[in-house]
Amino acid sequence: MTGLSRLTGVEGWILDVDGCLVRTSRAGGTGGTPIPGAAELLTGLAERGHRVxxxxxxxxxxxxxxxxxLREIGLPVADEDFVTAGSAGADHIAAAHPGGRVVAVGGPGITVPLRERGLEVVEADGLRDPGECAxxxxxxxxSYTHAALNAACLAIEAGAPLYVSQNQPWFHGGAGRSIAISAVMAAAIAWATGAGAEVTGKPSPVLAEALRHRLGVPAERIAVVGDATAxxxxxxxxxxxAVTVLxxxxxxxxxxxxxxxxxxxxxxxxxAALHHLLSRTPDSAPVSDRTPGVLS
Known part of the structure; x- marks a missing residue:
């Protein structure tokens, strides 16, 4: 099975946001605008009964x-169908350390998912025994505080593993690039403690297995669509x-x-090109595999 016939066999889709569905300068699509064809693609996949x-x-x-x-800017995405590197990290920690105490270096994007999964978030000024942190x-x-970074380093020195939402150095949402701050902060903590950080976001094996399980379809019937090597x-x-959009x-x-x-x-x-491609019949839309160029 080759070309478009392989894509028409896809039943589960993993869609990136920034630079793929939304053009933005902030991660997660915040403040961005839909890339033409994004709403149509999402609607079309839903109408076909595909998992997204x-x-x-x-x-x-x-x-x-x-x-x-995303819904406010016209993209039909349900809360339960949206996964972040932060929520993936909370899932992984909850499975590995159920009910554990976690030092969260970040904002509500990690503290809310951690608490929702029954984990105790340790406030920086509430760290009494670093050895009790899971x-x-x-x-x-x-922004980050000295107290939060210090608490993280003390907990790691006492044996707690270090997880980071992602380790890509740069963010690019189709409207310029900027540093990926979580990766930068984790690198600083790793430098201070000598600890290695386990990544919970794209393209980690942890997230790969979680997404495959979530979609519930065979791996060969899944497509990942995005604008980056991740x-x-x-x-x-x-x-x-792997479907790359330029x-x-x-x-x-x-x-x-x-x-x-x-x-x-x-x-x-x-x-938009992907939506158009999926709307055509296999006979009228031959596609070559692993092409280095742009498909029309």
Whole structure:
């Protein structure tokens, strides 16, 4: 099975937000505008009865807040279908350390999911015994305090593992790029403590397995759509198809320069092209696999 016939066999979709569904300068689609074709793609997939998860490496806000913003700008995304790197981190820690105490270095994007999963969030000024902390989770926030960073380092020195929402150094939402602050802060904590940070967002194996299980369809019937190499790597970790859209971080030249093993299965200008492609019959829309160029 090749080309479009492979895409028409897809039943589960993992869609990136920034640079894919939304053009924005802030992670999670906040303050952004829909990329043409995004609403039509989401509606079309729902009408076909496909399973869809919208997944972002954002972690400043809880999933419901990001999903609400997408609905406000015309993108039909339910709260329960939105996954963040922060909520993925909370899921992983809850499974590994049920009911544990967690030092949260970040904002509501990690503290809310942690509490929703029955974990105790340790406030920076409430750290009495670092040895009682089960884990440290770093997410995005507008600012960080010395007390929070100190609490995290003390807990790690006492044996708590370090988790970070994501470790991509740069964010690109199709409207310029900026540093990914959670990765930067986790790197600082790792430098101070000598600890390695386990990533819970894209493209980590932790998230890959969670998303595959959430969709509930065979890996070969899943496609990951995004604008960056993180989505390609996530697809490989799942065993899914990788669809790269050139509306954000990657250009056609950048995709062509990737080693063969890191190239996506399909390359398209944007999600409007994907929606158009899925709306055509296989006979009228031949597609080549692992092309380094742009499919028309």
């Amino acid at each position: 998860v919208v997944c972002t490496n954002a972690s400043e806000l809880p999933p419901a807040a990001y999903a609400e913003h 884990a440290v989770l770093v997410g995005a926030a507008p 989505e390609i790597e996530l697809a490989r970790a799942i065993g899914a198809q 509306s954000g971080a990657l250009t056609a030249d950048a995709v062509a320069a990737l080693p063969d093993v890191r190239r996506p299965d399909h390359v398209l200008p944007d999600v």
